[in-house]
Every structure is written in structure tokens, then in C-alpha cells.
Amino acid sequence: MKTRDIFQESYTALAANKVRTALTMLGIVIGIGSVIAMVGIGQGAQGSIEANIQSIGSNLITVSSGVQRTTGAAVSGGLGSAQTLTQEDADALKEELTNIKAVSPELSRRYQVTAKGTNTNTQVIGAETGYPTVRNLNIDSGSFLNDEQVKNASKVAVLGPTTRDTLFGEGTDPIGQTIRINGTQFKVIGVTQAKGGSGFTNQDDMIFVPISASQRYLVGLSASGKAYVSSIAVSAENPEVMTEVQNQVTQIMLQRHNMSDIATADFTVQNQSDLVSAASSVTETLTILLASIAGISLLVGGIGIMNMMLTTVTERTREIGLRKAIGATRSDINFQFLTEAIILTFVGGGIGVIFGWAVSLIASNFGITSQIDYTSVLLAFGVSAGIGVIFGYYPARRASRLNPIEALRYE
Amino acid sequence: MIECQNIYKTYVNGDVETKVLKDVSFTIKDGEFVAIMGPSGSGKSTMMHILGALDTPSKGKYILDGQDVSTLTDDELAVIRRQKIGFVFQSFNLLPRATVLRNVALPLVYAGIDNMEREELAKKASLQAGLDESRFYHLSNQLSGGQMQRVAIARALVNNPTLLLADEPTGNLDTKTGDIVLGTFQRLNDQGHTIILITHEPYVARHADRIIQIRDGQILSDEENKDKKIFNSDSDEN
Numbered sequence: 001m002k003t004r005d006i007f008q009e010s011y012t013a014l015a016a017n018k019v020r021t022a023l024t025m026l027g028i029v030i031g032i033g034s035v036i037a038m039v040g041i042g043q044g045a046q047g048s049i050e051a052n053i054q055s056i057g058s059n060l061i062t063v064s065s066g067v068q069r070t071t072g073a074a075v076s077g078g079l080g081s082a083q084t085l086t087q088e089d090a091d092a093l094k095e096e097l098t099n100i101k102a103v104s105p106e107l108s109r110r111y112q113v114t115a116k117g118t119n120t121n122t123q124v125i126g127a128e129t130g131y132p133t134v135r136n137l138n139i140d141s142g143s144f145l146n147d148e149q150v151k152n153a154s155k156v157a158v159l160g161p162t163t164r165d166t167l168f169g170e171g172t173d174p175i176g177q178t179i180r181i182n183g184t185q186f187k188v189i190g191v192t193q194a195k196g197g198s199g200f201t202n203q204d205d206m207i208f209v210p211i212s213a214s215q216r217y218l219v220g221l222s223a224s225g226k227a228y229v230s231s232i233a234v235s236a237e238n239p240e241v242m243t244e245v246q247n248q249v250t251q252i253m254l255q256r257h258n259m260s261d262i263a264t265a266d267f268t269v270q271n272q273s274d275l276v277s278a279a280s281s282v283t284e285t286l287t288i289l290l291a292s293i294a295g296i297s298l299l300v301g302g303i304g305i306m307n308m309m310l311t312t313v314t315e316r317t318r319e320i321g322l323r324k325a326i327g328a329t330r331s332d333i334n335f336q337f338l339t340e341a342i343i344l345t346f347v348g349g350g351i352g353v354i355f356g357w358a359v360s361l362i363a364s365n366f367g368i369t370s371q372i373d374y375t376s377v378l379l380a381f382g383v384s385a386g387i388g389v390i391f392g393y394y395p396a397r398r399a400s401r402l403n404p405i406e407a408l409r410y411e
Numbered sequence: 412m413i414e415c416q417n418i419y420k421t422y423v424n425g426d427v428e429t430k431v432l433k434d435v436s437f438t439i440k441d442g443e444f445v446a447i448m449g450p451s452g453s454g455k456s457t458m459m460h461i462l463g464a465l466d467t468p469s470k471g472k473y474i475l476d477g478q479d480v481s482t483l484t485d486d487e488l489a490v491i492r493r494q495k496i497g498f499v500f501q502s503f504n505l506l507p508r509a510t511v512l513r514n515v516a517l518p519l520v521y522a523g524i525d526n527m528e529r530e531e532l533a534k535k536a537s538l539q540a541g542l543d544e545s546r547f548y549h550l551s552n553q554l555s556g557g558q559m560q561r562v563a564i565a566r567a568l569v570n571n572p573t574l575l576l577a578d579e580p581t582g583n584l585d586t587k588t589g590d591i592v593l594g595t596f597q598r599l600n601d602q603g604h605t606i607i608l609i610t611h612e613p614y615v616a617r618h619a620d621r622i623i624q625i626r627d628g629q630i631l632s633d634e635e636n637k638d639k640k641i642f643n644s645d646s647d648e649n
């Protein structure tokens with residue numbers, strides 16, 4: 001029997017019962033469609049979380065202040081509220097570290113900010129000149145803080161675009177204007193470029209001032225006259241030296257704080273890739289979860305195919321008997337029924353891929369990013385054809401083994 | 412050449428054993444026209460199924476053209492059927508919702524003949540079986556009983572079998588159509604096909620060269636037909 005004829009016979013049989021064929025196919029369409037959509041959404045979530053983390057900065061190692069943990073009982077106090085990192089720590093890191101692009105000590109607090117009748121409450125970040133390098137920040141107009149301003153604790157400020165919009169109105173040029181942060185006047189010297197508002201903190205709604213000015217006029221110094229910082233961000237030259245730099249940072253900081261064990265130290269050192277891998281393991285689990293729910297519906301679709309094929313074989317017993325009587329071999333019958341199952345799953349799978357694609361496109365309209373790659377499409381096709389073979393095998397085999405005379409007698 | 416040697420056929424359904432054929436032996440030479448007669452339930456169809464390589468005997472040998480068919484596998488039998496045998500079933504067994512030509516061409520699909528040639532051969536066989544050309548593209552379930560019978564005959568002819576078996580081919584037909592069908596068999600026999608047909612009508616049997624009578628699964632008589640009725644080869648066909 002020629003391949004073309006096998007397809008012809010299978011197609012004719014499927015076309016003879018269009019409603020049933022369509023309904024059976026629907027099971028596979030939904031199964032494959034949901035696998036495609038779910039995996040796409042899962043991978044999209046993973047991608048966007050990773051991109052968010054990357055946008056915080058590149059090759060970033062962060063030292064944050066924490067509370068010293070003694071063995072046994074931990075003294076409570078929120079991370080960051082404790083003041084254990086000083087400007088001197090930052091300066092020491094700047095001096096001693098190698099293989100780095102920049103060190104950026106940061107001191108951030110929320111303050112009430114006013115300008116000519118408008119006011120807002122926003123994050124004010126005391127920063128140094130290394131900040132744009134470390135945080136991948138670009139200037140839209142004016143300029144960022146320079147060394148002079150940091151050294152002299154100049155009362156100048158750089159606005160995030162969102163902050164500019166709230167204080168001065170959209171699209172206006174605030175350079176040269178003054179704002180009051182917590183009552184102190186600052187002169188606006190620049191506006192940063194928008195980075196996109198998604199993520200943990202909105203990086204567009206911020207004000208940057210020289211860290212020295214923040215220490216002197218906003219946060220204030222400690223009783224002993226020390227200048228504190230909330231965190232120190234270090235940007236490594238390249239991803240390869242990250243671990244080395246992280247070790248150096250830890251070493252220097254432990255030495256300065258007279259401590260021996262990072263586990264009980266009054267600061268923490270975090271590597272950006274730790275953050276990425278933690279986040280992606282969460283989203284991976286999410287993807288697997290979504291995909292397995294979708295996989296179950298695919299299985300149900302496969303069982304639907306088997307059910308329909310078994311019904312067909314029973315209904316067409318006489319026809320099968322006739323075909324065998326006029327010279328069809330077992331493999332002719334086997335292939336014909338298997339082909340029917342595979343056509344069902346393959347066409348169903350194709351529609352399912354389009355359907356899944358459409359669902360993830362719609363999802364991205366609602367702000368859920370999704371990624372569909374060709375491997376998952378190919379995989380879906382392979383899986384659906386495989387389902388055709390697996391669930392079509394038993395009915396086809398049953399049909400092929402019918403005795404022609406008994407089959408012709410079947411009522 | 413057909414040789415049946417001590418053929419038995421017993422059906423077993425659970426505890427019930429039905430002995431249908433009991434020690435049947437006969438020989439049919441190439442080019443013979445044989446009628447098998449007998450009352451209902453005597454085992455005629457069962458015999459035909461064995462002759463048509465659709466079934467195998469429980470005991471005994473069936474030798475077709477020198478090959479022992481009784482021991483062949485399912486697939487080997489299928490090959491014999493598609494190469495040598497044309498079978499007209501007692502109930503026509505046409506594919507519903509398929510055209511006349513598609514029904515007639517079906518055996519050729521399994522013989523691996525391509526589409527164009529199939530159509531040619533199917534048309535030829537249909538005309539030979541006395542089907543009108545205007546009916547070629549009708550669906551088989553829109554035909555009359557007589558027309559269905561002729562489609563069944565055309566399908567049996569299409570692979571140009573040496574052995575043509577027909578189970579009650581005129582059972583559903585009126586005398587006139589019956590005569591046309593018998594004329595077709597007569598002509599095919601003249602062309603050299605071996606023909607075996609089952610009937611319980613003496614009128615039909617009279618067209619054969621030889622008549623085998625079966626009673627209760629055994630051969631009662633097997634003799635030449637002295638007063639064979641000959642049809643005019645170019646008798647009317649419509």
C-alpha cells in the first residue's frame with residue numbers, strides 16, 4: 001500500500017465524522033496550547049526577573065549593614081536600619097580593591113521633598129561619582145554629581161524622571177531650579193534617563209545628592225562624629241572576577257570590623273549572581289509547575305484520542321473485515337489507524353501551538369511577559385505526534401488483528 | 412487448480428463445538444464453472460471462505476495452485492487473496508459513503524497500484540460487471556440492490572483474479588437482472604477464469620459445468636451438469 005493511499009484512506013475516514021474528529025482534536029489543541037502558553041509565561045517571568053536584577057547594576061557585589069549576630073540569640077533590627085557601615089569602609093574598599101570598575105557607597109532615606117508648591121515623598125540617595133557606573137544609570141539632561149561636589153558636600157541634586165514629573169511637570173526642564181529636601185535647599189543639576197518602572201524599587205522615582213551632603217545636612221553624623229552609609233556597591237571588572245572580588249571585599253571588611261567569621265559579622269556581602277540564581281530557581285519551579293498542569297491536560301487529550309480510536313475500530317469492524325478480505329495485510333490496517341491518530345494529534349498540535357502562542361500574546365498585553373522559543377514549539381509537535389503513536393497503537397493493533405470473517409459477521 | 416483434501420471445520424464457542432464441515436474432498440481444475448448447492452446452514456459459505464483463503468480449515472489440506480494454503484499466516488493469506496482471488500459476498504459489504512469507482516478500486520489500493528491506473532481498471536471492471544457509466548460516481552448507499560450486487564462483482568473482478576468466488580450472487584436479484592449477472596459469469600468463464608458460485612436455485616445452477624451438493628457439511632453428490640444452459644455472449648446489458 002502506498003503512503004499516499006494510507007493518508008487518503010485516513011483522511012476520508014476522519015472527514016466522514018467531522019464533529020467527532022474536531023472534538024477529539026480539541027483535547028489535543030487545549031493540551032498542547034496550554035503547554036506552550038504555560039512554558040512561555042514561565043520562561044517570560046524568568047527572563048523579566050533576570051533582566052530586572054541585571055538593571056540594578058552589572059557585576060554587582062553589595063555590602064549591606066546588618067546587626068551583629070552572636071551565636072545563639074540574634075539581636076533583632078531590620079537589615080539596613082542598623083548603622084554599621086561607615087564612609088571609611090567605603091574609602092578603604094576604594095583604595096584596596098583590584099579588578100573593579102567602581103565603588104559606590106550609598107546612603108538612602110525617604111524624605112519629604114517640595115518645589116514651588118508641589119511636594120512628594122521619595123527616596124533620596126546620597127551617592128558618589130561611581131554610582132552611574134555601578135547602577136547602569138544614564139543622564140538625560142544636565143549632569144550627574146562630580147568629584148568636586150562630593151568633596152565639598154554641595155547642595156545639588158539630580159532627579160529621576162518620575163520625580164521630575166511630579167515636582168515640575170512632565171517634560172519640563174528643572175535644571176537650575178531649587179527644591180527643598182527635608183527643609184534644606186538643593187539646586188537641581190540634572191535628570192536621569194528612565195529605566196523603566198518595573199522591578200522591586202522604582203529606579204526612576206529617586207533623587208541623588210552628594211553622599212557627603214546627605215551625611216551633613218539630611219541624615220546627620222553619629223554621636224562620635226562618624227559618617228555612616230547604608231550600603232556599598234562594588235562593580236567588578238567582569239563576571240569572571242566576581243568571586244575573587246567578593247572574597248577581597250569580605251576579607252577587607254572583616255579586617256576593618258575586627259571580625260573573623262562572615263556568618264556572625266555585622267554586615268553582609270551579596271553577589272548579584274546569587275540573587276539571579278535564587279530568583280531563577282523560583283521561576284524555574286513555577287515553570288515546571290505550570291508545565292505539569294498543562295501536561296496533565298495533554299494526557300487527558302491523548303486518552304480522548306485513544307477512546308475515539310477504540311470507538312472507531314468497533315464501529316468500523318465490518319469495514320476492517322472487508323479491507324482484510326480484499327487483501328489488506330495487518331500492517332496496512334495498522335498504519336491506516338495509526339495514521340488517523342497521528343493526523344489528529346499533529347493537526348491538533350499545530351492548532352495548539354498557534355492557540356498557545358495567541359494566549360501568551362494576549363497575556364503580554366496584560367503585562368505578563370512570555371517567551372516562546374522554537375525548541376518548545378518543536379517539542380510540542382514531537383510530543384503530540386508521540387501521543388498519536390502511543391494512544392493510537394493499541395486501537396490500531398486491535399483493528400489489524402481482526403479475523404476477516406468474524407469482522408464481516410459483526411453486527 | 413484447487414485441491415481440497417479431507418477438510419474439517421469446527422467452530423468452538425466456549426463449551427459448544429459446532430462441526431460445520433466434515434471430511435470434504437474435491438478437486439476443481441482451472442477454467443471450470445462450478446455451482447455449490449445445499450440447504451441453508453449446510454456449510455456452503457464456510458466452504459467458500461476456506462476456498463477464498465479467508466479462513467483456514469481445522470483439519471485437512473487446501474492446496475491452491477500447488478501451494479498449501481491451510482498453514483499460511485494471516486498476512487500470507489492476504490497476499491494470496493489480493494493476487495488470485497475475487498470474492499463476491501453474500502451480503503455485498505460495500506463501503507458506504509464511497510463512490511462506486513472507489514469501492515471497485517479498493518482491492519487495487521492494497522495491491523499498491525497507483526491512482527491513475529486504479530481508475531482505469533475500476534472503470535473496465537465496472538463495465539464488465541454490467542454497471543452503467545452514469546452510476547460510476549454515485550455513492551454506494553444510493554444504489555439499488557441489483558446495482559450493489561454488480562458493484563460487488565466488479566470489485567471481485569478488478570484485480571483480474573484466476574479464481575472468482577460468489578456467494579449467492581443472484582439471491583437479491585429479480586430474474587432479469589439475475590440473468591445479466593449470470594451472463595457476466597458465463598463470459599468471464601469463457602475468458603478463462605475459474606468460477607465457483609453458491610446457490611440454492613436449480614435455475615442458477617444449471618449454468619454451471621458441474622454441480623456439487625452439500626448436506627450437513629458433507630458432499631452429497633458431485634456431478635457434471637448435463638443440460639448446461641448457455642447464454643449468448645453478447646446478450647443485452649442494461
Ligand SMILES: Nc1ncnc2c1ncn2[C@@H]1O[C@H](COP(=O)(O)OP(=O)(O)OP(=O)(O)O)[C@@H](O)[C@H]1O
Pocket residue numbers: 422423424429431449450451452453454455456457458501
Ligand atoms: N463463527 C461461527 N461459530 C459457530 N458456528 C458457526 C460460525 N459460523 C458459521 N457457523 C455455523 O455453521 C453452519 C454453516 O454456516 P454457513 O454460513 O456455512 O451456512 P450456509 O450453507 O452458507 O447457509 P446459507 O445458505 O443460509 O447461507 C451454521 O449452522 C452456522 O450456525
Ligand SMILES: [Mg+2]
Pocket residue numbers: 455456457501578
Ligand atoms: Mg451462506
